[in-house]
Amino acid sequence: xxxxKVDAFDASKYWQLSDxxxxxxxxxxxxxxHHVNRRLVFLKSRELVDVVRRLGDFESADDAITALVxxxxxxxxxxxxxxxxxxxxxxxx
Amino acid sequence: xxxxxxxxxxxxxxxxxxxxxTWELTYACNxxxxxxLSSSGRRDPRELTTNEAKALIDEIAAMQIFYVNVGGxxxxxxxDFFELIEHAVNQHVGVKFSTNGTRIDRDAAKRLAGIDYxxxxxxxxxxxxxxxxxxxxxxxxxxxxxxxxxxxxxxFGQFKISIVMTKESVEQLDDFEMxxxxxxxxxxxxxxxxxxxxxxxxxxxxxxxxxxxxxxQWLLARPNVLTGDSFFHLSALGSPLEGLNLCGAGxxxxxxxxxxxxxxxxxxxxDEFLAGNVRGEGFAAVWTSSELFRSLREPGNPGACASCxxxxxxxxxxxxxxxxxxxxxxxxxxxxxxxxxxxxLAAKHVSIRPRSSPDHSRRVPVTLSSR
Amino acid sequence: MTPETLxxxxxxxxxxxxxxxxxxxxxxxxLCGVY
Numbered sequence: 001x002x003x004x005k006v007d008a009f010d011a012s013k014y015w016q017l018s019d020x021x022x023x024x025x026x027x028x029x030x031x032x033x034h035h036v037n038r039r040l041v042f043l044k045s046r047e048l049v050d051v052v053r054r055l056g057d058f059e060s061a062d063d064a065i066t067a068l069v070x071x072x073x074x075x076x077x078x079x080x081x082x083x084x085x086x087x088x089x090x091x092x093x
Numbered sequence: 094x095x096x097x098x099x100x101x102x103x104x105x106x107x108x109x110x111x112x113x114x115t116w117e118l119t120y121a122c123n124x125x126x127x128x129x130l131s132s133s134g135r136r137d138p139r140e141l142t143t144n145e146a147k148a149l150i151d152e153i154a155a156m157q158i159f160y161v162n163v164g165g166x167x168x169x170x171x172x173d174f175f176e177l178i179e180h181a182v183n184q185h186v187g188v189k190f191s192t193n194g195t196r197i198d199r200d201a202a203k204r205l206a207g208i209d210y211x212x213x214x215x216x217x218x219x220x221x222x223x224x225x226x227x228x229x230x231x232x233x234x235x236x237x238x239x240x241x242x243x244x245x246x247x248x249f250g251q252f253k254i255s256i257v258m259t260k261e262s263v264e265q266l267d268d269f270e271m272x273x274x275x276x277x278x279x280x281x282x283x284x285x286x287x288x289x290x291x292x293x294x295x296x297x298x299x300x301x302x303x304x305x306x307x308x309x310q311w312l313l314a315r316p317n318v319l320t321g322d323s324f325f326h327l328s329a330l331g332s333p334l335e336g337l338n339l340c341g342a343g344x345x346x347x348x349x350x351x352x353x354x355x356x357x358x359x360x361x362x363x364d365e366f367l368a369g370n371v372r373g374e375g376f377a378a379v380w381t382s383s384e385l386f387r388s389l390r391e392p393g394n395p396g397a398c399a400s401c402x403x404x405x406x407x408x409x410x411x412x413x414x415x416x417x418x419x420x421x422x423x424x425x426x427x428x429x430x431x432x433x434x435x436x437x438l439a440a441k442h443v444s445i446r447p448r449s450s451p452d453h454s455r456r457v458p459v460t461l462s463s464r
Numbered sequence: 465m466t467p468e469t470l471x472x473x474x475x476x477x478x479x480x481x482x483x484x485x486x487x488x489x490x491x492x493x494x495l496c497g498v499y
Contacts, residue, residue: 112492112495113492113495113498114498115497115498115499159492160492162498162499164499187492189499191499214499255499281493283499319491319493320493321493321494321495321496321498321499322493322494322495322496323496325496335490335491335494336490336491336493336494336495336496337490337494337495337496339496340496340497341495341496341497341498342496342497345495345497346495346496346497346498347497348497357497358496358497358498359497359498359499360497411496
């Protein structure tokens with residue numbers, strides 16, 4: 001197993017929802033499915049769904065979260081996006 | 094309670110649409126596997142027409158159901174097979190089809206390799222012809238291997254090899270791992286359920302408690318092996334296995350059969366678990382409003398498992414396994430890892446068990462000619 | 465009641481899960497009731 005550290009998620013960069021992903025609203029969030037890697041992801045807050053849908057409208061992930069989420073939740077949402085990035089649900093330009 | 098149990102709780106109460114579903118295209122099959130969960134063999138004359146099937150696919154796409162698991166019988170027997178799967182993937186509905194491989198010749202493999210968003214699952218029941226053919230018929234293992242070779246030669250990419258766990262196949266796990274490695278394929282192991290013709294062979298074929306324990310440990314060490322979440326009843330042994338670890342029937346998945354009947358899952362093809370039919374009102378109406386599905390989405394009652402500390406891990410097990418062994422829904426799973434299911438079965442002296450209906454089994458044995 | 469509170473704090477699992485994770489993942493094959 002490689003011990004090279006994978007780049008940590010950089011929220012100051014531009015991110016967007018991958019176009020290989022289908023997003024389906026549910027009562028308490030959304031289901032996201034990546035058609036290529038077959039990962040199924042459950043987004044468990046409406047705020048997170050908003051952030052994910054509108055991510056590409058902002059210069060950076062930080063900007064998107066600042067605009068859409070309470071400040072004391074900022075890190076929690078960065079962590080959530082980092083998880084999504086690991087499964088390729090969000091990507092750079 | 095942790096985050097995972099909250100998610101499971103929500104899924105247990107159902108979703109606006111299934112996440113994925115199983116769609117049996119036909120009851121026709123050129124094999125006669127002894128454990129066939131759909132009792133397939135003979136085509137049903139009331140099968141959905143090509144147009145009806147396409148309309149169903151359109152509805153599935155509109156509902157944003159992400160993925161359809163196509164099976165049967167043998168789905169490739171349908172003349173419109175390619176037309177239907179292409180209609181699905183063109184609308185970004187992912188398709189996985191489950192096949193015995195007999196129809197995947199070089200030309201078919203090439204055509205399949207050209208289709209996007211398509212997964213293929215080839216079924217065998219042993220790591221060698223002797224073991225597998227005992228269940229699936231003479232020549233079936235070789236045919237499956239030819240299909241795998243053809244897919245590899247056509248550069249299809251990664252496909253899945255799927256095996257049902259029986260007393261015999263569970264002793265060949267390392268061989269399956271090797272076989273999958275040979276083809277760069279994904280390995281998938283699933284639970285034998287007493288469904289369809291499976292009820293006739295379940296007693297003699299299902300793994301022992303000891304074997305199930307060994308299987309659990311083997312799977313725990315291999316999170317990349319797929320299971321279709323079919324071993325969540327074994328999660329009572331310790332850390333949960335990969336997957337949602339709960340029964341998805343009527344909540345996140347369901348079955349649509351060849352004549353458009355909607356069942357809670359492919360393992361309960363029986364009137365007791367029939368939710369409706371897609372002809373007439375369409376699938377969405379059945380999913381949303383059927384009485385059966387509404388009741389399945391009510392919070393579950395632990396029943397006899399209430400006093401067991403592991404209920405949260407196994408949720409009382411599989412409905413199909415209980416139903417077709419003559420147990421009640423409130424009883425433990427017949428393969429409960431603590432033996433509570435065996436005790437329940439012994440106590441009940443079950444003589445009459447429900448049988449899957451309909452039954453499309455062939456009346457005469459099948460012989461598969463070798464090429 | 466104080467003894468119960470103490471017991472809660474000793475379970476490290478509980479502490480990590482005070483805030484629910486916003487994201488949960490599973491493979492599309494990880495749902496029971498399909499082929």
